[in-house]
Amino acid sequence: MSSNLSIDQLAVAPLAEVASALQSGQTTSVELTRRFLASASDAQGQGSRVFTELFADQALAAARASDLLRAAGLARSPLEGIVLAVKDLFDVAGVSTKAGSFVLKNAPKAQADALIVRRLRAAGAVIIGLTNMTEFAFSGLGLNPHYGTPLNPWDRETGRIPGGSSSGSAVAVSDAMACAAIGTDTGGSVRIPAALCGLTGFKPTASRIDQTGALPLSPSLDSIGPIARSVQCCALLDAVMAGQCAPRLTSATAETVVLGMPRQLFMEAVDDDVANAFDRACGRLRDGGVQIVPIDLPELDELPHINHAGGLAAAESWAWHEELLERNAQHYDPRVAVRIRRGSTQTARDYIELTRARVNWIRRVTAKISGVDALVTPTVPRVAPALSALEIDDELYALTNMLMLRNPSVINFLDGCAISLPCHESGQAPVGLMLACASGQDARLLSVGLLCESLLKAQ
Numbered sequence: 168m169s170s171n172l173s174i175d176q177l178a179v180a181p182l183a184e185v186a187s188a189l190q191s192g193q194t195t196s197v198e199l200t201r202r203f204l205a206s207a208s209d210a211q212g213q214g215s216r217v218f219t220e221l222f223a224d225q226a227l228a229a230a231r232a233s234d235l236l237r238a239a240g241l242a243r244s245p246l247e248g249i250v251l252a253v254k255d256l257f258d259v260a261g262v263s264t265k266a267g268s269f270v271l272k273n274a275p276k277a278q279a280d281a282l283i284v285r286r287l288r289a290a291g292a293v294i295i296g297l298t299n300m301t302e303f304a305f306s307g308l309g310l311n312p313h314y315g316t317p318l319n320p321w322d323r324e325t326g327r328i329p330g331g332s333s334s335g336s337a338v339a340v341s342d343a344m345a346c347a348a349i350g351t352d353t354g355g356s357v358r359i360p361a362a363l364c365g366l367t368g369f370k371p372t373a374s375r376i377d378q379t380g381a382l383p384l385s386p387s388l389d390s391i392g393p394i395a396r397s398v399q400c401c402a403l404l405d406a407v408m409a410g411q412c413a414p415r416l417t418s419a420t421a422e423t424v425v426l427g428m429p430r431q432l433f434m435e436a437v438d439d440d441v442a443n444a445f446d447r448a449c450g451r452l453r454d455g456g457v458q459i460v461p462i463d464l465p466e467l468d469e470l471p472h473i474n475h476a477g478g479l480a481a482a483e484s485w486a487w488h489e490e491l492l493e494r495n496a497q498h499y500d501p502r503v504a505v506r507i508r509r510g511s512t513q514t515a516r517d518y519i520e521l522t523r524a525r526v527n528w529i530r531r532v533t534a535k536i537s538g539v540d541a542l543v544t545p546t547v548p549r550v551a552p553a554l555s556a557l558e559i560d561d562e563l564y565a566l567t568n569m570l571m572l573r574n575p576s577v578i579n580f581l582d583g584c585a586i587s588l589p590c591h592e593s594g595q596a597p598v599g600l601m602l603a604c605a606s607g608q609d610a611r612l613l614s615v616g617l618l619c620e621s622l623l624k625a626q
Contacts, residue, residue: 174202178343182249182400185346189237189248196230196237196248196293199346203250203295207344216315217335217344219255220262220297226250229293236291245403245413247291252345254336255297256304257281258380266382267300267332269313270491270498281380283349283391283408290407295345298335302500304351304384305484305507307359307547307571308564309334310557312500319551320364321597327551330360330571336394337364347395347404353384353480355547355575357392358587362546362599367620368394368587369401369613370578372606376408383487385480387522388579398586398616405609418617419540421456426602426615427539428459432467433574437548440591444598445545448590448623452543455622459543466532467577473524476517477509479580485510502564529581533605541608541615546587546599547571574601582606586616590623 172180177188177199188194204223207214214221233248242248253259256266258277265271279285284294299314301307309331310316317338319327329338333350337360340348350357352370361368373390383389393404399416406414428449437445449459476482484507492499492507499507536542548570557564578585578601585603602619604612 174198175343178202178206179396181397182245182346182395182403185249186245186247190242196233196250197227199248199250200226200230200293200295203344206342207296213317213338213342214344216317217299217338217342218252218296219265219267219299219314219335220259222294222296226293226295229288233291233293242291244290244407246287246407248293249291249346250293250295251287252295252298252336252339252348253284254300254333254348254350256300256351256382257284257297257349259284259294259297262297264382266304267302267311267314268499270495277380279380282377284380286407286410287349298333298339298348300334300336301332302503303382303484303488303507304332304353304356305480305503306331306568307355308557308568309360310502310554310564316554318554321551326554328363328554328557330363330551332356333360333394337361337366340366340394340396347393347400349404349408350392350394351381351384352390352392352575352579353388354572354579357394358546358575358585358599358601359571361394362587362589363551363597365589365591365597366394367397367401367589368392369405370575370585371405371409371609372584373579373582375609376405377410383483385483387479387483390579398588398613398620401586402613414613416613416617418621419614421618421622424615424618425458425460425539426452426541426543427462427536428543429464429467430461431464432577433544435548436570437545438550440550440596441545441548441598444591444595445600447592448600449543452619452622455625457619457622460539462536462539462542464532464535466528466535469528470577470580473521473528476513476521479521479525481506481510482513482518482521483510485513502561525580529606532581536605541612542603544574544601544603546601547574550596550598578603584609584612586612588616588620588623
């Protein structure tokens with residue numbers, strides 16, 4: 168499969184091709200790790216803004232061990248020797264978990280790896296470093312005033328945002344600093360940077376992957392997911408993190424797939440680049456035999472009222488941050504702090520009513536979408552904006568952030584699963600097409616995603 172690929176080509180190849188090259192002896196995990204470390208350490212590149220911790224010596228030691236095990240016929244899984252980066256809110260033993268913040272820079276070092284890190288290591292993955300992020304994961308734009316903001320690979324000259332909060336994870340993959348990366352998604356924080364950087368990002372049902380050892384933002388909404396180069400890559404990483412065997416992923420049959428396109432919310436304020444790319448992509452899916460039907464979801468219009476007091480993320484982040492924020496307000500990104508403080512105004516009654524309303528809303532929306540295999544929408548309504556204006560204009564930052572979060576956050580509130588697939592033409596601004604299902608429908612979603620990916624790439 169990968170017999171003619173150079174090390175530079177393997178650095179940007181899907182996981183299956185990398186695994187094939189490792190298995191055939193075309194390359195080694197040590198060679199791959201050195202290639203990624205070189206990219207991460209390049210003074211002309213984005214590495215200093217992508218990683219908050221780079222584990223050069225540790226990663227090379229793990230790669231050597233992986234190569235020895237493979238040579239002895241003891242490869243642990245399809246991830247053996249694969250180089251990964253993980254978001255800086257997952258505990259790694261011996262390192263302070265900063266979550267992109269200054270206030271936790273000198274926090275006590277983690278005593279043990281987060282569960283997903285342990286599972287990835289046990290499968291043979293090489294962890295190269297911890298990736299930068301929006302402070303405490305509380306924004307969809309990816310800006311970080313403490314460690315810098317990695318720039319979107321699409322347009323470095325203008326200096327566009329990478330999307331967030333898993334900004335470093337996306338740019339680590341786009342810029343060949345890791346084969347794939349792990350992020351978290353509370354309102355789109357895997358799917359937004361994947362969409363804006365031209366990658367694939369998967370948000371599983373929240374309960375699918377145990378979050379032990381991950382610093383929370385909103386436990387009711389948080390989920391853990393991969394950013395990679397294909398649906399198959401995401402499915403493999405998801406299975407390992409969920410504690411399962413390698414997935415047996417099969418593509419859905421085009422003639423049997425029905426996608427629902429909501430009439431409400433998702434297409435509002437969509438820019439021309441997104442609208443054109445999404446329309447072309449839907450046309451390709453239809454040409455391939457997929458049926459796309461409009462679906463009425465007036466329940467989407469209820470969300471502003473349901474979340475009028477600030478929503479689950481504000482309430483639950485305030486519960487975690489209250490004491491820390493009160494002691495160290497000067498060290499927080501003020502654009503993050505103001506969102507956390509919204510939770511201070513919510514009463515216990517507000518929170519209880521919100522959780523009850525959510526249960527009722529999920530029940531009604533799940534019933535409405537049960538007749539389609541998945542929803543299809545743009546992942547976000549705009550292509551990546553320039554960083555410079557957002558850094559100096561707090562009002563523009565807030566408005567842009569809410570717009571970027573709008574589409575993907577619906578699926579978190581639904582407790583559903585979703586995947587973002589790149590759907591733009593080569594050379595154009597990256598645009599994501601989002602497929603989404605109700606809670607627990609991850610296998611169906613990945614099957615549909617595999618089909619749609621093949622149809623989008625075929626033409």
